[in-house]
Amino acid sequence: MNKAKEVSPAAALGMIEKGGLLVDVREPDEVAEASFNIPGVMLIPFRTFESHFQEIPDDRNVIIGCNVGERSLMATYFLMNHGYDKAVNLQDGIVGWAERGLPVIGKLKHTKGGCCCGGSKGHGEKSGGSCC
Amino acid sequence: MKQVKILGSGCMKCNQLADAVNAIIATENIDASIEKVTDIQKIMAYNVLSLPALVVDEEVRCKGRVPERDELKDLLTR
Numbered sequence: 001m002n003k004a005k006e007v008s009p010a011a012a013l014g015m016i017e018k019g020g021l022l023v024d025v026r027e028p029d030e031v032a033e034a035s036f037n038i039p040g041v042m043l044i045p046f047r048t049f050e051s052h053f054q055e056i057p058d059d060r061n062v063i064i065g066c067n068v069g070e071r072s073l074m075a076t077y078f079l080m081n082h083g084y085d086k087a088v089n090l091q092d093g094i095v096g097w098a099e100r101g102l103p104v105i106g107k108l109k110h111t112k113g114g115c116c117c118g119g120s121k122g123h124g125e126k127s128g129g130s131c132c
Numbered sequence: 133m134k135q136v137k138i139l140g141s142g143c144m145k146c147n148q149l150a151d152a153v154n155a156i157i158a159t160e161n162i163d164a165s166i167e168k169v170t171d172i173q174k175i176m177a178y179n180v181l182s183l184p185a186l187v188v189d190e191e192v193r194c195k196g197r198v199p200e201r202d203e204l205k206d207l208l209t210r
Contacts, residue, residue: 001177050181070141070172077176 004076005088009097012063012090013038020061025049025075026094030067034106036094046071049078058084065090065097067110134164136208139175139195140184149184149198156205164208 007015016022016038024036025046035041044052046066056062056079064079064087066072072089079087090097095111098104136153140146150168157164169175169187178187182196186207193207 001173003173046181073172074176074181077173078179078181081176081179 001077002080004073004080006069006073006091007063007088008091009100009102012065012088012097013102015061015063015088018061020063021057022063022065022090023056023075024094025064025066025072030110032106033110034094034098034104034108036065036097037103037105046075049075053079053082056084056087058086060086062087063090064088066093068093068095134162134208135189136164136166137187138166138168138184139178139180139187140168141170141172141175143183145198146184149186152198152201152204153186153208156201156208160205160209162208 012020012022021040021042022036022038023042023044024031025044027045027047031043042056044055053075062079062084064072064076066075069089069092072093076087076089092099094104095108098108136157138146138150138153140149146168150166153166156162157166175183175185178185178192180192180195184198185195186193186204188208199207
């Protein structure tokens with residue numbers, strides 16, 4: 001399979017300003033903590049992505065974002081597997097977005113990844129394994 | 133020989149599944165090779181979002197959980 005395309009936060013913002021759609025796949029507790037401060041963000045938590053991805057239009061540029069870009073990379077590949085050829089991954093997620101001074105509402109408490117199993121618990125403690 | 137793959141990026145559940153699979157293959161003398169797949173691009177070739185996942189002979193037989201021993205034995209031997 002082809003490698004997923006990834007874009008920097010600045011490039012993602014440029015795509016959004018030209019009509020691209022940002023899809024945030026973080027879990028509700030993460031979104032409540034801090035969120036992308038741009039209009040029209042679509043929220044589809046990673047845990048429910050498999051059953052709700054069809055809500056994403058396939059005729060627009062779509063940028064998939066999460067906390068640091070791991071879950072969103074999986075979601076991007078998932079969309080590619082379902083024929084979405086305009087889906088790209090947001091590099092470094094909302095953490096990278098915020099680090100580059102792009103607009104965020106709230107305060108990010110967790111600056112590591114979410115759980116590879118889909119949840120937000122543990123926020124990326126993969127090797128230690130507390131995320132599940 | 134069966135080809136068994138554990139898909140997961142290395143969290144606790146992924147490691148639990150790998151340990152359980154290794155134990156059953158050893159105790160049941162199953163002729164199998166085991167591979168842990170952690171690369172997201174390779175994992176997504178199976179189109180699986182729920183991890184960990186168990187793949188036997190290129191068929192996804194379980195995803196998003198660690199099955200009990202009896203079920204896991206069945207998944208590995210059927």
